[in-house]
Amino acid sequence: TENTNVLFTIFGATGDLAKRKLYPSLFRLYRKGDLSECFAVIGTARRPWSDDYYHEVVKEAIASLEPTTEEAEKFASHFYYQSHDVSDTSHYTVLKELTNKLNEKYQLGGNRLYYLAMSPRFFGTIVTQLKESGMLDTDGYHRVIIEKPFGSDFKSANELNNEINEVFAEKDIYRIDHYLGKEMVQNISAIRFANNLFESMWNQRYIDNVQITLAENLGVEDRGGYYDQSGALKDMVQNHILQVLSLLAMEPPVAFTEEAIRNEKIKALNAVRLYSEEEVYTNFVRGQYTKGKLGDKEFADYRHEPNVATDSTTETFVAGKFLIDNFRWSGVPFYVRTGKRLTEKGTRINIVFKQVPINVFRSSTTEVGTQNELPPNVLTIYIQPTEGFSMTLNGKEIGQGYSTKPVKLDYRNTAEMVENSPEAYERLIFDALNGDSTNFTHWDEVAQSWRVVDRIRAAWDKQTPDFPNYAAGTMGPQAAFDLLAKDGFEWIWQP
Numbered sequence: 248t249e250n251t252n253v254l255f256t257i258f259g260a261t262g263d264l265a266k267r268k269l270y271p272s273l274f275r276l277y278r279k280g281d282l283s284e285c286f287a288v289i290g291t292a293r294r295p296w297s298d299d300y301y302h303e304v305v306k307e308a309i310a311s312l313e314p315t316t317e318e319a320e321k322f323a324s325h326f327y328y329q330s331h332d333v334s335d336t337s338h339y340t341v342l343k344e345l346t347n348k349l350n351e352k353y354q355l356g357g358n359r360l361y362y363l364a365m366s367p368r369f370f371g372t373i374v375t376q377l378k379e380s381g382m383l384d385t386d387g388y389h390r391v392i393i394e395k396p397f398g399s400d401f402k403s404a405n406e407l408n409n410e411i412n413e414v415f416a417e418k419d420i421y422r423i424d425h426y427l428g429k430e431m432v433q434n435i436s437a438i439r440f441a442n443n444l445f446e447s448m449w450n451q452r453y454i455d456n457v458q459i460t461l462a463e464n465l466g467v468e469d470r471g472g473y474y475d476q477s478g479a480l481k482d483m484v485q486n487h488i489l490q491v492l493s494l495l496a497m498e499p500p501v502a503f504t505e506e507a508i509r510n511e512k513i514k515a516l517n518a519v520r521l522y523s524e525e526e527v528y529t530n531f532v533r534g535q536y537t538k539g540k541l542g543d544k545e546f547a548d549y550r551h552e553p554n555v556a557t558d559s560t561t562e563t564f565v566a567g568k569f570l571i572d573n574f575r576w577s578g579v580p581f582y583v584r585t586g587k588r589l590t591e592k593g594t595r596i597n598i599v600f601k602q603v604p605i606n607v608f609r610s611s612t613t614e615v616g617t618q619n620e621l622p623p624n625v626l627t628i629y630i631q632p633t634e635g636f637s638m639t640l641n642g643k644e645i646g647q648g649y650s651t652k653p654v655k656l657d658y659r660n661t662a663e664m665v666e667n668s669p670e671a672y673e674r675l676i677f678d679a680l681n682g683d684s685t686n687f688t689h690w691d692e693v694a695q696s697w698r699v700v701d702r703i704r705a706a707w708d709k710q711t712p713d714f715p716n717y718a719a720g721t722m723g724p725q726a727a728f729d730l731l732a733k734d735g736f737e738w739i740w741q742p
């Protein structure tokens with residue numbers, strides 16, 4: 248049986264993620280032929296929907312992809328709805344009957360992919376029930392895709408992981424980090440390992456500092472209830488930012504294989520310094536937005552967003568400095584920042600190179616040793632919304648004198664190319680079908696990321712922050728700028 252002859256069971260089929268991401272991604276795969284005609288989807292959630300109604304929901308979810316009526320009908324016909332309360336044991340018996348029936352009907356060879364698209368507090372229950380009901384006792388593969396967040400600290404993540412490990416082996420657990428699915432994060436590897444120009448300089452001898460920004464211009468929208476419990480540190484730093492950092496910092500893998508890359512990422516994460524309380528206060532700052540204006544748009548303050556406590560001390564912004572204690576990176580700050588209601592949406596990496604050993608272009612009146620500095624060479628990797636990279640070099644300015652000026656070499660993929668590239672979830676589902684977990688997070692990565700982040704959280708929890716401290720529409724609190732200034736640096740990206 249083909250890998251893509253598979254039965255998907257989606258837990259949380261009526262939810263936001265299923266509609267916005269999963270159905271469209273499945274349809275794109277289907278349209279390209281990456282999903283054979285032999286597949287079926289069981290959607291489950293508590294609501295009592297009929298198959299017919301479910302088909303309408305699926306068709307609506309893919310409408311923006313403009314399928315023909317026939318295509319949409321054919322695709323939707325593979326979907327089955329089963330009303331199911333995940334904590335009710337008897338419901339799994341009913342589910343099992345349906346899975347067996349569909350397995351026969353579509354010739355699926357027992358291949359199963361379980362997608363847990365619902366609140367993480369149910370993950371443990373679901374996998375345990377899958378096992379107890381005997382649903383996993385078929386030929387073929389059984390893989391589980393798990394949405395973030397994976398735990399809320401090391402302890403809870405570890406408990407959850409133990410629970411899941413009782414049922415699924417690590418190789419069959421696909422922990423989603425949709426940032427990893429992004430084309431350009433994968434391109435970090437291409438830039439680094441396909442260009443001797445960069446890789447030979449990719450270390451503390453030539454790099455001054457590294458800056459990672461994941462900026463959002465939106466507020467919490469309708470996720471206030473979840474976000475207010477989580478905050479930017481757990482929502483963004485523990486997963487996305489540390490993943491990007493590990494890709495930038497890792498040693499070259501021996502080959503571009505899942506296992507080799509993962510091993511290097513884990514080594515890099517293990518070298519990230521675990522901060523003492525004092526180090527947290529020196530190296531990490533947090534923020535929360537108050538009301539603000541950007542152009543003619545006015546934004547409310549975080550504490551008046553829906554489902555947010557009016558005295559909330561949750562951070563909507565984090566900036567910090569990570570240190571990586573190994574030969575390659577000793578002494579090179581990795582500055583990171585992320586937040587909501589910032590000036591502009593965008594994910595960017597700036598690699599800031601060191602000064603030339605001596606500036607021969609210093610003015611003749613400047614004594615050697617007190618030379619004026621040149622602007623740094625900067626390699627920028629754009630991840631979203633545009634994808635590409637740019638390089639700032641110093642060139643000669645036209646004219647009689649001899650002065651230098653920064654020149655930017657810019658390569659961006661066109662919006663059209665970006666649009667035609669597979670969407671993150673599409674790529675991730677495709678990988679899971681093919682048993683490739685390179686772009687998912689391994690337990691060792693999750694565990695170490697939590698250890699790093701738990702130190703920061705614990706120190707912060709001992710102090711009451713002076714919130715709010717940045718206006719919506721700006722790039723965060725003053726403290727985020729001071730953080731670099733005291734090291735003699737500044738944020739390269741200042742929209």
Ligand code: NAD
Pocket residue numbers: 258259260261262263264265291292293294331332333334363364365366367394395396
């Ligand atoms: P949602 O609240 O929109 O949907 C939750 C689903 O779970 C619904 O289908 C609901 O009917 C079902 N459900 C709840 N209790 C149930 C029970 N006892 N038995 C059976 N079904 C039950 O949530 P969502 O936004 O779709 O998010 C799902 C998961 O994806 C979460 O882990 C979330 O953190 C993660 N996630 C979501 C997004 C997003 O963009 N929505 C992004 C990243 C991660």
